[in-house]
Amino acid sequence: MNKQLAIDVGATGIKGALVNTEDGSMLSDRIKYATPKPAMPDDVAKVMNNIIEDLEWKDGDIGIGFPSIVKNNVCCSANNIDKSWINVDIQALIKKHTGFHSHILNDADAAGLAEIEHGKGQGVSGTVIMLTLGTGIGSGVFKDGVLLPNVELGSLLYKDGLAEHYASNGARKSRDLNWDEYGEELNEYLQYVDRVLTPDLMIIGGGISKKFSNYAHKFEPHLKVIDAKLRNNAGIIGAAMYAHQKKH
Numbered sequence: 001m002n003k004q005l006a007i008d009v010g011a012t013g014i015k016g017a018l019v020n021t022e023d024g025s026m027l028s029d030r031i032k033y034a035t036p037k038p039a040m041p042d043d044v045a046k047v048m049n050n051i052i053e054d055l056e057w058k059d060g061d062i063g064i065g066f067p068s069i070v071k072n073n074v075c076c077s078a079n080n081i082d083k084s085w086i087n088v089d090i091q092a093l094i095k096k097h098t099g100f101h102s103h104i105l106n107d108a109d110a111a112g113l114a115e116i117e118h119g120k121g122q123g124v125s126g127t128v129i130m131l132t133l134g135t136g137i138g139s140g141v142f143k144d145g146v147l148l149p150n151v152e153l154g155s156l157l158y159k160d161g162l163a164e165h166y167a168s169n170g171a172r173k174s175r176d177l178n179w180d181e182y183g184e185e186l187n188e189y190l191q192y193v194d195r196v197l198t199p200d201l202m203i204i205g206g207g208i209s210k211k212f213s214n215y216a217h218k219f220e221p222h223l224k225v226i227d228a229k230l231r232n233n234a235g236i237i238g239a240a241m242y243a244h245q246k247k248h
Helices: 041-054 090-098 105-117 169-174 179-197 207-218 230-248
Strands: 003-009 013-020 031-034 060-065 102-106 127-133 137-143 146-148 201-203 225-227
Touching: 003 041, 003 105, 003 230, 013 230, 031 041, 031 137, 041 090, 060 090, 060 105, 060 230, 090 102, 102 105, 102 230, 105 127, 105 137, 105 146, 105 201, 105 230, 127 179, 127 230, 169 179, 169 207, 179 201, 179 207, 201 207, 201 230, 207 225, 207 230
Parallel strands: 003 060, 060 102, 127 201, 201 225
Antiparallel strands: 003 013, 013 031, 127 137, 137 146
């Protein structure tokens, strides 16, 4: 068994757990803290340290799924976090506050890694897209199981703004859409993604995947869309897998 601590940073919550990276199972309860408002770098790092201490982690490197474009451990975008994160070396910040070395990737990429390896994307050839529907829209794009990192399908120019302003769970809440209305809005967006990338499968993740049956009946029949197996734990599991791969 390969035990690994990982943390999934989101716009509203920061979650962490111990994971068995061999089979993707959770080895501890998931610990969750509210994301600080505003989500300043030092304040978020302190919450991460709380999770590390709560889980009594002593075994080395940690995995981090982070809601931005991440290049060489540096934050390169800030759609759903504080703008002060731009150009922050996330790895150095975490080392400063926790003492631990970390391996960082985009949170939706992390969720996709987990779903490809241990969920409904397992063994699927061709193009698979993981869409995490939360405050915004995260996306992980895979070709024959290989990740193309930092593809931001929530930031596509769409209608009169960005796609995530219409089709995210945050948009559903802010616009007070009922499930049928949201299903119709999401269906339009999924058709747009389908025209751009012609995926062989799209997987809906994030907390809203638990309500998949409430809105999926509005999807066009030709769209190949399913709900994620690992639900809202996928980001933690994938970040753990990423850290384990980097260590070895």
